[in-house]
Amino acid sequence: MNTSVLLSGTPDPTVSEALNKLVEKKHLSRSETRSIIKKIMLNELSVAQVAAVILALRVKGETVEEITGAVDVMRELVSGVDLGDKEIVDLCGTGGDGANTFNISTAAMFVVAASGIKVAKHGGRAVSSSTGSADLLEGLGVNINLKSDDVRDCIEKTGIGFMFAPNHHTAMKNVAPIRRDLGVRTIFNILGPLTNPARAKRQLMGVFDKKLLKPLAEVLRILGAEHVLLVHGENGLDEISLVGNTYFAELKKNQITEGLINPENMGLKNSYGVDFFESIKTQNIEDSKKLVLEALTDVPGNARDIVAVNAGAALYVGGVAPTLRDGIFKAFDTIKSGAARVSLEKFVHFTSSK
Template structure:
């Protein structure tokens, strides 16, 4: 048993009226002890559920991120025309709507806006299909690449993906607790702010509830992050919805924080969000989009791709971003990016 961890557990788990938030240093220490398994399983499970009940603060999230930075993997800085966009989505996947992250990564990288994502296998509590499986369907198995090989692929194609079980096994070691406590722990919130990239980044985080975005703002301010985007996206992801107004937070050194609301009907994209399908079926639908063929998934990709091309600095306006996304897809340039990615990754996969 860790006596040091027990004191931190007492602080967060002493009840509604007497519990106290951890300092940034204490949150970092608690996270390190959990990652290193210095705390016992009973202590880790108790901490996770007590911390969830009390809810984390932005200061605590900053401390947890400090621990991830200390113990976790880091992709090194690459030469790029734009900062690397880190697309952070819930690790436990989706249950209702189709994920756009792989298509957005390919589209942005085609426009010289590099993208890094991270995640693991099927994970509690939602147990949705993980992004790694969609990438496998597209011919890229990130789980077969070492961190150094992911670095090489990022440098050569502008796309990288960190796979928890092999690239951050310490964090993967905490996944069973999610199933055992039956709830997302605050770690699941913190992961939406984690950037496993050492260079200049544009952090994009999805959220569901407004208080979560407020925690995001506090944590990233403490961490010195000034270039970020927060999206009230589909199922907590970075994907802009088509059935409702998109609520977005914009952060940049020159503007501070600004609120942006986008109405899809104003741009001709109002409609139903694409429903989640079995992975093989959805992979085929993604390939149809990459072939430039019209579909509801293409409409969702253009709506999202146009926004992110503008937000990442590739286009001067949202309207120009939408037109550029359409051009890149219909002219086969995004499909060529997938082929370039396959060409870069396949020999590394086979050599694993």
């Protein structure tokens, strides 16, 4: 007997039934999506079936219900990090913005931790950029392969924990070759930032497409997030940009608001020129390391400023700054004090001893 029928009250859809709905541009329910994605993650479908399902979802356009159902499965199968009721923040992005910038959110986490907020960052290796968060951290001397208990201890002692995605979402290995062969964005590109193994309820999340801001905020609302700021620069950056406007969706007290952030309302100069993006682009890990270390050591420049702005947003959602502007000023002060660089050094020392 199929026990999932008894548990859910409705039978699992067959693959063909789900595909027929999708190709007819009909949406799956949360439970239907959960059933299909779980079959994919448990390696119960053929390569052709997996490719067909995720491509059909992409072509139709994933709904809030479908994304939520997929997140349900990822959270069910994850190897989690139990932090109890501790207040933690995650800084991450979907990637895929094609900008090839240095690892801004990874650098920002050291500023956030040095400012008094515990960070549980979730990330992996490069997919669409020159350097992923895991690649950068390894280049800085960090051991990224800590066990869950060690990640918890690391957060306790250094204020930072890094959860290398393949170690926590082991079922993703069944999908990885198919995603790589397809070479297009699928629902799995947006699931990572929604499935932090430590269940962070406060988050700064960059997205590669403005159209995803409100739907992903709604997914996070359904899943119980407390305060989240989702951002997308009008120039395509999946970070808060210092050039032009940054679109945002903010989830706070169970309400979602949308708006624009720009240098003026962040309290910054509006003189970041056309060379701004060239100055923060990288071609390899060494480029990224250089910019990160400059930012954390308070070397004046675009790298430091964009790290401070994004760290400031995380301080705002983390609750230690009443406004975004206050968070940004606090982040600049933390960098100037030298505490952010010390935070990096403590993190490297702890992880490399494991």
